[in-house]
Each structure stands twice: as structure tokens, then as C-alpha cells.
Amino acid sequence: MTKSTVRGAFTAELLALAKKDRSLYALATDSRGSVTLTAFADELPSQFVECGIAEQDAVGIAAGLANAGLRPFVCGPACFYSMRSAEQVKADVSYSHMNVKIIGVSGGVSYGALGSTHHSTQDIALMRALPGMEVYLPSDAVQMRALTRYLASSNEPAYVRMGRGPVPEIYTEKDFFTPGKAVKLLDGKDAAVIACGEMVYWATEAARILNEKGIHISVYDMFTIKPLDEEAIMEAAGTGFVLTVEEHAVYGGLGGAVAEVLSQKKPTRMRILGLPDEKVYTGKSEEVFRHYGLDGEGIAKAVREGLKK
């Protein structure tokens, strides 16, 4: 299976678009290397803004660039943009309704052994509570390229979180993505797994494992956390058991969003799989996933437990 980085797909696509649309800007906070924006900075220096290690300032500057009629993408570690500059995202971007895209890279636990200061595991909860902010967690590089094309043409503020390392490609260039519309990857009647970001691949792995045991699950890629695809959630509830899986705290993330819908519109048995209320276990992404049951085996186990009850 082909593996590639989502951040690399984003920056390559943004660079290609920005060569044609001179209003597209990239901002970094001493993060051009880690975001993979070096080529952008070298080839389009007049559309690149280095802000130094100052995330609050970077988000404010981006709002000002938008005020000047430009289309800025602020790019850096998700952990800092979702926390250090949260108030700038709230006041200068969300409430002021400025066309600023916040691009959080190396999100979730993908900084691995760098530890919890560098993990971003509350960002979905925070960003989706802000009025008008769109929130996306792409699951692979192909989807990210399509999402970048959408973001470059949209006038709405948005937050995007992606990981760091290469991840398996789930989609092909023929696949089509619409904000507000989840992708149903697998159709099974026994249970439904709704996942986002890197968890989507592991959900398909879980489906393969369960298939061998005669359990058939539906898998939804809810890359579009906000706007959320309520129709897909209602359809998933038709199986009788919904498991949400996310690389995020179990509070206020994808599971919370799905529970908000189902508890009010179609109470359904569900379980929220994510990172528990503790200082997170440290290791490589896959090691952390395995520790918390966020890999194929762990997700399959959670489905079997859910079906027993």
C-alpha cells in the first residue's frame, strides 16, 4: 500500500495553486521545515510570511492579511495553533469572520516521544465550538489535495489538522469530496465505525479483521467534523451500534459531535474510542495507538465488546 505524508500533499498543492493565484499566502512560525513549506518560501517569497516563534502574532497577522484582501494559510504545529493562539482564532478569525485557514500539522500524538506539550488532543473540541469555523481532519494525502483546492477557493475560516508521518493512501485521484459529506468506505450491517484522520485507515483494518470472524461493519470517514454529516450518522445508527474513533481526547471531539446528534435525534448505543483523561502515554504514533486500542485490533475488539452488550 502506498504511503505518503498529508502535510507534503498539502504544501505541494498549495504551492501549485499559489503560483496561479497570487492572493494565496502561507505563514509560518519558524515552522517552514516541519510543515514542508520550504519550497513555497523559496519559490514564492512574496507570498510567504515568516512570523518567528509567535503563534498569537501569526494568527493576528493572518487576519490582517485577510483584511487586506488576501487569502492566508497559517501553518505550524497543531498543538500551538489550537492552544497558544486560541484567543486570536476566536476573536480575530471566528467572531470577526475573517478568511483565515489555520493549518495544524504534526497533530494528535504524531510528535510521539516529544511528549504531551507537543501533542494536540483537544483541538477538535476547541475549534468546533467556535462559530463559523469549519473543521477538517483529512485521512490521507489524496483527500488533503482535494481539500486544499476547496480551502483555497472558500471564503470561510477553517481549521485543518493533519499528522506528521506517511500514512497509507486510502483514496485515488478519482474520488470526490464534499465538505459536510462523509465518505462511506465500507458497508456492513452489524455495526458502524465513524472515524476521522489517521484512525480511518485503522478502522478499515478493524473491518478486515472482523470480516474474517463473520462480523461486517460499515466504516465512515468523517473528515468533515464541521460541517458534520448528520445524514451519515443517522444511517450509521441504523446498524444499532456506533463506535467513534479519534486521535483526540474522548471529550468534545468526533465522539462528542456524533453523540450530540444521536442523543437528540436517534438515541443509539454507541461508544467513544479516543485518548482517556490522563497524561498521554508516549511513543511513536503506532505505539500510542496500540496502547490505547486505537489500532486495527483495538478497534475490532471495541466493536466485538459493543456487540456483546
Added chain:
Amino acid sequence: MNANELARIAARTRAEALTMIHNASTGHTGGAMSATDILTVLYYDVMNVDPKRPDDPKRDRFFMSKGHSCEPYYAILADRGFFPRSELATFSQAGSRIIGHPNNKVPGVEVCTGALGHGLPVAVGAALGAKRTGQKYKTYVVMGDGEQAEGSVWEAAMAGANYKLDNLFAVVDQNGLQISGPTKNVMALDDLAAKWRAFGWDVCEADGNDMQALLDYFHAEHKQGKPHCLIAHTVKGKGLPFAEGKPEWHHKVPNDEQLQEAYRALGVEEVDFND
């Protein structure tokens, strides 16, 4: 416009701002009064803005970073014709867009401000955007002196100098007071002008309640290659005999007698919010 005409407008603006605060029983009286002369000079003389075209790309940009001093800002925007004067009567009322901090649903207001330390970074972005795209507009931002304790101010100060934004004017309304008392007792600024100079800005100081001094500053030749900072020495509560220099007037509301006393001191007979 000459200094005397501007002073008359500022007196009327103060009376209107105080009436808004009185009517709503809420507001930030002290800082509103200290900043009124700066706002008056900018909106009636210095800045290129067209109330009929609030989104004109060529407009000068203004950011009220000390957003709590919004009352004279709204009064001026209404008087200039950005929105109906009658809306000033809805200040801080349920459902009004004329709320207690600048709201960019109001024509003429660029972004929502009031969380301190936000205005300068946005102003840096607006000024940098103009530089990068060859737009000729200028960018103005007004900050408070208490606000200077916010770290994000200094992040933006560095960026403004780094990008040599000589199209950017930051005014610090240095009234020497903040909500808890004298700024020197809350978080001492010491030589504020020296701090801005050390951050690479072209710094001047002037009496921020003296129209001629403000006119002289904005009409002077300004250095190229550096952003500009005016430390405007002001009096908190300026123009109100009962409030001048008194920290408790940060957000105290005048009673009926004080409102009349203020009108007399300002030489304003009455205030109405008719269109």
C-alpha cells in the same frame, strides 16, 4: 480641518459617548474620554475613509485595539455616516450591534476587538498586506497603556519592525491609569518610548489631548523604513471635571447630575441621537 473645529467635534463626541454610557448604565468612561481627541483627528482629518464605501479596498485601516473605549468610536462612525445616528441610542441594549466592544458587524469596524493585545498583530497584517501588494493605504491602531503588558503587543512590535512597515501608525493612549489603579503600580512601563525604540520603531511623544499637537504629528514627514509609534500622553476622563485622573472612572457610569455637569464643562447644550 483646523484644531478649533476638531476640538468642537471632540467636545460633542465626548458628550455623545457619555450620554450613551449614561443611557445604557454601562461603559468605559475614563478611557473613552482620554482617546476621543486621537479618534477625532484620525476620522475627521487624517484618514482616508468613505462612509458610503466602508469596504473600499483603498480605505485607510483603523483598529481600535483598546476596544473598551468604543463609545466615542461608535459616535464618530455614526456622525461620519457609516451607520444611522439613531443606532447610538441602542448602545449595549439587547440585540443591538452597537455593543460594549467594537463589533465588525458595524460598518466601518474592521475586526472585533476588546481582547487586549489583538489590535497590533492584525494591524501589522493589514500593513504588510498593503506593502506586499503595492496598495497605498495606511494602517492605524490605538492601544491602551495597560494593554502594553500583553505579550502579543511585543510579538507584533517585532514583526512590524522586521517588515519595515512605515505605512503603520500605532498610537498608545498613555493615560497612566488602568482598572486597578495607576499603571506604574500595576505593571510599570518605565520608559515606554525607549521600549518601542528598542523594538525598532520610529517613536514620538505628544500631548494626546491637544488637537494641534496631534495634527502636527500626523502631518509631519515620517521616517521611512520603520513603523511609527506615537506615545500620546493623555488624561483619563479628559473633559469631565469629576472624572479626570480618577481610576474608579474606568467604568463608572455618570448619574443625571454628572451628565449635566459634563455637558456644561464641554460646552454642549444637549445630545440627541436623531438621524
